[in-house]
Amino acid sequence: MKNIVILGSNFAGFTAAMQLVKRLKGKRKEYKVIVVSPSHDFLYVPSLIWVPFGRRKIEDIRFDLREIFRKNNIEFIEAPAERVDPDINTVYLPEGETLTYEYLVVATGVKMNFDVVDGLKPEDNKIQNIVIPKLAMKTREAFENLVKDPGPVVVGATQGASCMGAAYEYLFNMDKELRRRGVRKQVKLYWITPEPYLGNFGIDGMPGGEKMLKMFMKLYNIEWITDASIEKIEDNKITLKTGEVLPYKMAMLMPPFEGADVMKASPKLVDAKGFVEVSGTYQHLKYKNVFAAGLAVKVAPPFEIVNTPFGVPKTGYPSDVTGKIVAGNIANLIKGKTKLVSKEWGRIPALCVMDAGHKEIYLIANHLFKPRQFAVLLPNIFNDLGKVFLEKYFIWKNRHGYAWLP
Ligand SMILES: Cc1cc2nc3c(=O)[nH]c(=O)nc-3n(C[C@H](O)[C@H](O)[C@H](O)COP(=O)(O)OP(=O)(O)OC[C@H]3O[C@@H](n4cnc5c(N)ncnc54)[C@H](O)[C@@H]3O)c2cc1C
Structure with a gap:
């Protein structure tokens, strides 16, 4: 049995795991999907903005992933990975435990600086x-x-x-x-x-x-x-x-933001800030059996920053999309296909709702980065129900294991 190890279980990691299970039907006897994460909670991070004002409690925006993993025959290790040595395909876990992999997906999010x-x-x-x-x-x-x-x-x-x-x-x-x-x-x-x-x-x-x-x-x-x-x-x-x-x-x-501690401790895979350097297939530039998705990916600003430095936001939609691309590409490689899906971060469509208090703004564009052929901001001045709908939809689809939905 060969291991596909996924580090992280939120937007990108959970999507990648569920999508792998779907895409690897018929190959599950040969490949075990293992998720490693310090928490068994899925957290709908975008709704944290409402917690300080009492509009949401943490319990409202989290759910337990263990049953979904069990039902889908995904092994779950509840622990923080400590480092990765890609030369020997090994993930180091606490207490001297190790895990070897055929393919690795890094979806460990970020750490604040x-x-x-x-x-x-x-x-x-x-x-x-x-x-x-x-x-x-x-x-x-x-x-x-x-x-x-x-x-x-x-x-x-x-x-x-x-x-x-x-x-x-x-x-x-x-x-x-x-x-x-x-x-x-x-x-x-x-x-x-x-x-x-x-x-x-x-x-x-x-x-x-x-x-x-x-x-x-x-x-x-x-x-x-x-x-x-x-x-x-x-x-x-x-x-x-x-x-x-x-x-x-x-x-x-x-x-x-910087890369998570586990990635900063794995210098062969990351840049100085701890982000994983990947191509448009989300495959590591050197270690082709290592993939990254979501916030863990290195994304350079596509424009010159003249004065105060700032970075590119890595939002939920592209995190979900990159989780799917990575799972699809690993499944393709396992099935012997050599042509992989390639979509650079900036070419992913922009789909986002910004809550502006009593109002909200829909950001829609065919690409996150310029040049774009289509880009609009649509204000909804009456309420902020779009953001609430997205939260309910996202939690519903993932709680039921429908991570393949958009
Ligand atoms: C306050 C806030 C509001 C936001 N609002 C929006 C919004 O309105 N719309 C939007 O699209 N995006 C929003 N975002 C961005 C969105 O939350 C991220 O794009 C998304 O969470 C990225 O998913 P991810 O899986 O890459 O990372 P995360 O969601 O951060 O998940 C990282 C995962 O890695 C795990 N992990 C950490 N360390 C280890 C380790 N050592 N070993 C194994 N696993 C590890 C964590 O436990 C977690 O499961 C917001 C972000 C913040 C902070």
Whole structure:
């Protein structure tokens, strides 16, 4: 029996595992699919933006994967992989355990880099964060304290960040919730971003995006600073490299991302930041039996960054798509086919909903990166039901093991 080992079990890893099972029918006696992940929970990460405002609890946006894996004859090892040696096709697990593979899929997501500015670390107790459940819950507490004792709020992303879209969503939800709780007038709200212009999103913008975001900022009375680089974070004040000082009672900043620890400990496979270097087939440039999907993939910005550094966002849809491409390509190789599906990250369509508080914006384009032949921003000014629908649909399809659905 040969092993196909998948590291990670969320958007990219879970999709790859389920798709492999589907694509490898008839070959399952020869190949065992093994998923290694530190958690048996699937987490619908995009809804973490609602946790600080009490609109979602963590239990609402997670489910247990073990039964689905069992039903599909996927072995699940609940442990963090420690490193990979691709020269001997081996994954190292805790307590000296090892696992060898015929094919490896890296879908280990990211780790936050808090070292980009002093004072950003969660243990510094200055800046809030919504990237992982534990910190989103802490942000919930900070928000309740703010409502009791309102003051200035800073929301945004540090230099080097790439996930600005989620920070925009949190900003507009913050505004909406402060209004609902009757304290918005006592809160001066600032938005700071490394983007050169509002709505760049790390994908060089969308038609009409900058104009629309400026309109929202003015409508909701939010002050904004683009091309912002943070010099230092102190108790109650953030100093920018321009010398501008922003007071805050509560602040949430999106940090830059790097590859997960396991990949940083596997230097033969990754770049200096721990991202896996792959071709358009999502196959490692040197080790052809190693694939990567989702956030773990190295994606270079397709444009020149002139001033403050920022990165390319790697959202849920391309993470799902790359999980499927990887599974299809491994199945093809096993079946003796040499022609693999190739679709570079920037050529994947853009399909995303951005929650803007009372409103939402649909981002639709035939390619994530320019040149695009089709790109529109469609505002839904009446409610944010599209984002809710996506959440329900995604959790439903994965909970039932229908990962092959779009
Ligand atoms: C707050 C927030 C809001 C977002 N909102 C949106 C949105 O509205 N729309 C959108 O499209 N995208 C959004 N995204 C991005 C989206 O969440 C990601 O694209 C998606 O989670 C990427 O999936 P992934 O499987 O690559 O990584 P992840 O979802 O991060 O999963 C990584 C997996 O690797 C596992 N892992 C970690 N370390 C190890 C190890 N050592 N060994 C084995 N496994 C390991 C983890 O347990 C997990 O299972 C948002 C992201 C954030 C942070």
